[in-house]
Amino acid sequence: MSVIEVSGLRKSYGGRAVVDDVSFAVEEGEIFGILGPNGAGKTTTVECVEGLRVPDAGRVRVAGLDPFADHEATSRVLGAQLQESGLQPKLTVREALELYSAFYPNPADWRPLAERLGLTGRLGTGFGKLSGGQKQRLFIALALIGGPRVVVLDELTTGLDPRARRDTWELIEDVRDQGVTVLLVTHFMEEAQRLCDRIAVIDKGRVAALDTPAGLIRRSAGSTVISFTPSAPLDDRDLAALPALASVASKDGRVTLSGTDETVNAVITLLARHRVTAHQLRVTDATLDDAFLDLTEVTA
């Protein structure tokens, strides 16, 4: 069942279309990524899902509710961590957790939440004195405190150091394992590839692609990279004739090809036919990075 449905969403500011016919559906229990370059319309899209903005056109439903018209009911099932928001500087972490708990009919116990997020040692610290990472973690706690069915996390690991980022990823997986659906906005490929079940790539206000991370990589022309040092030189024409080949290069006797699984099989056949041994044969998947650049270039 889709817990978030967005169809034909449009939003313009001052005559400029920021979101231009975006549609996607997020299934219960998945981590759904929204990936795109800066200014692609990611945040505006999720702000419509959060009920912070009224769409110019299109339909948005969260657990069957209209997030703008049924704001109160939606905010009980949807927890949000926003890109730009704050708390009163002198409000302590404990007070913030208690205050936000009081907003919900069945709040989660904030103590284990604070412990899981490593905030226990900071309960008496005012918001204004927290580090960037601690503020982020507090906002994650506040997004989860109402016991939501869906959490929207917007650029949540921006500004975190690599270790804190990895810890946060584990936390998101934990959250999903508890049955909460996660809508994750990011521009980090590694984060999207590691966490997301499916990804919508948004570019210039449109959905450029929607697939699993592996599917997105497979879609890009050179999704598999093969490299080896042949025991005898190979004919360039034979290489160029390989099926589904995206690129070929030879340097210092080492051949690097990119293509698909079909290309890999053909290379192996070719080598066997010529009785050539491939030394240090490496077959690697292209990364989401490559796929992303491919996808956002096509629409550019």
Add this chain to the structure above:
Amino acid sequence: MNTAVLRAELRLFRREPGALFWILAFPTLLLVILGSVPALRHHRAELGGLRTIDVYVPIAVLLGMIVGGVQSMPQNLTGYRERGILRRMSTTPVRPSALLSAQMLVYGAAALLSALCALLVGRLAFAVRLPRQPYGYLLALLLAVLAALALGAVISALSRTTKIAGAIGSAVFFPTMFCAGVWLPVQSMPHTLARIVGCTPFGAAAQALNRAAAGSWPGWTHLGVMAAWTVLLTAGAARWFRWE
């Protein structure tokens, strides 16, 4: 109104030493300083037989709400918008307007507490009579607090940043203090000036409080002036206030 938000805002207010001093302590302190000058404790014919200290009690009563309403609250509210605090709250079942009403309630209560403090210290330390028309006095006081809060809300609505709110607040602060009679009590103002000042919310408040202190019902004109300003300013604040 959300009581959890109100409790949090009350707690936060208690952590602002600046606001606590200027709203709660300063007006009474000013009264104590003036009252310590022997010359200001003499009865004077031009004040209708009152002493200067008698005249300054209603002024001290107004001072706390002017500082709170015009200086502290608008900067706080604008900061709440500027820092994304209202935005954060708008993703919860509680609307960000709960923060605004909590702020107003806290500042309104602080202004009344400050007024009470000035009245009591005036009575106990300098034998200034308590208002002889207490109901009229209370009504004038409540209307003045409402006008101060509405004025603060308009300043916050018109200010995009905390700095602008501070600048507008200061620009409004001195004229309102003048109208309330901080430099020249309304009783000592020339007739025409007193009439003009009586059309401003705090000039009207000062004159209404004086009459109630002396034992008569504060004139409906002055009460009406305060009520009209409150309605006008509230409408302006509601129209111009931006949540982000």
